[in-house]
Amino acid sequence: MKALVYHGPGQRTWQDVPDPVIEDPEDAIIRVDAVTICGTDLHILKGDVPTVQPGRILGHEAVGTVLDIGAGVRGLTPGDRVLVSCITSCGRCAYCREGHYGQCLGGGGWILGHLIDGTQAEQVRVPFADGSVHKLPDNVTDEAALLLADILPTSFEVGVLNGRVSPGDTVVIVGAGPIGLAAIATSKLFSPSRIIVVDLADARRKAALERGADLALSPDEDVVGAVRELTGGLGADVAIEAVGIPATFELCTQVVRPGGTVANIGVHGAPATLHLEDLWIKNVTITTGLVDTVTTPRLLAMLAAGRLPLPGLITHRFGLDEMQDAYDIFARAGETGALKVALFTMEGAEQDTR
Structure with missing residues (x-):
């Protein structure tokens, strides 16, 4: 598959990488239908987040379709359309049991595009899938759902x-x-x-x-x-x-x-x-704080009910294979007027125009 890979400060490539596979019974493999770029990704590229190692696939926000699940996943089925949250939760550690998912001690927290490969790719492996992705209602578009992944x-x-x-x-x-x-x-x-x-x-x-x-x-x-x-x-x-x-x-x-x-x-x-x-x-x-995404279900319910205003935050749209162009536009926001960019596969674009 293709993915956006970080190679050190100021260096990124859209390149071939191995497809992700199930590594743990609680994993899910998600086909990425829509993805976005975060200001945090720009901080990584500037060298502001030294815990991100060269070779890492960036990205922590996506909407996609479940392709495969591990034997321990109970709440998802291949074919489900889901929101991939920027925060992964084991659901068992002391912090997760308090709702502080961003501080997860069990291998979660902000790991996608940070400590493990992320979402700016054709597929992504999501650990602790039952607690880390959200099924999407039919009336919520991929583009609208992307905004609930992080911002x-x-x-x-x-x-x-x-x-x-x-x-x-x-x-x-x-x-x-x-x-x-x-x-x-x-x-x-x-x-x-x-x-x-x-x-x-x-x-x-x-x-x-x-x-x-x-x-x-x-x-x-x-x-x-x-x-x-x-x-x-x-x-x-x-x-x-x-x-x-x-x-x-x-x-x-x-x-x-x-x-x-x-x-x-x-x-x-x-x-x-x-x-x-x-x-x-x-x-x-x-x-101070790292988001816990504990309010994501509430925000998603409000969005599905038409009670959450989305004030035109996505200003530029691209195909997934235009990732490098999307980064260039987003990084020069002062010149381009970019607020939030969205990238779609053919499947994601078709879903949003149904």
């Missing part, structure tokens, strides 16, 4: 729920890439009074306004002053960091009000300064 549960759990967004809050989201835009959509489920987005790119600020933000600012502006003016001098109730660089994290700590929460989503590859000399007295809560 919607990530924005919801690590941003909105960790940030404790509540009705009437002022929410500042720093970063208007796919995760930041998904954070707008999932924040609105809790009826904040205003959502303010900060991003360098004109196109992304425009995208944020089109998708429900009340105000979009450039970091070159007086963001702290603008937020305080809008909140009677208080600051943001919740600041969500959705980029993963020191400057954006530090901006979140500056705009948040005393008693507020900074929810960090971004993948950080460099140290950020924590100004405790300013923060210690302000009762500020700072949260």
Whole structure:
């Protein structure tokens, strides 16, 4: 089969690799019908995630069809159409039993495209398949389901729920890439009074306004002053960091009000300064986290019922064999206007146009 293989920082190839096989009774082999590229994949290619070894097939988000299952898989049948979650769960360890699947001690967590071969391929092996894939309703398209593999549960759990967004809050989201835009959509489920987005790119600020933000600012502006003016001098109730660089994290700590929460989503590859000399007295809560995907069934039910807004996050579509082109477009988002890209096999494209 063909797959996108990482060969070290800045190096990737779309090449022939062996087909995956069942290695454990709880495995499933999934034919990839639709897949996407994550900002985390770009961090890997920059060398920000050194635990990813050269030779690894990248990718941790996909929709596909079950081809084969191990003898220990009980809830799936070949032919089932499924969502492959970015997080794999053994279901048995202490963390999984608490719903903290991202911290799985039993061989799961974020492993696809990280510690084992991932989804940017024609097929993928998914361990612990019963707890790590979700059957899809017929009325949910492959394209819509892709957003539930990572960015919607990530924005919801690590941003909105960790940030404790509540009705009437002022929410500042720093970063208007796919995760930041998904954070707008999932924040609105809790009826904040205003959502303010900060991003360098004109196109992304425009995208944020089109998708429900009340105000979009450039970091070159007086963001702290603008937020305080809008909140009677208080600051943001919740600041969500959705980029993963020191400057954006530090901006979140500056705009948040005393008693507020900074929810960090971004993948950080460099140290950020924590100004405790300013923060210690302000009762500020700072949260971090890897998504657990514990809310994926809830989000999927909302999507199937038409209760989950999907604000046009996928802007570019490709065939699976155009993986290199898709990476080039996604990596130059400031020039291309790409938000989220989707790649389809012929089978996946046919399903989405039925």
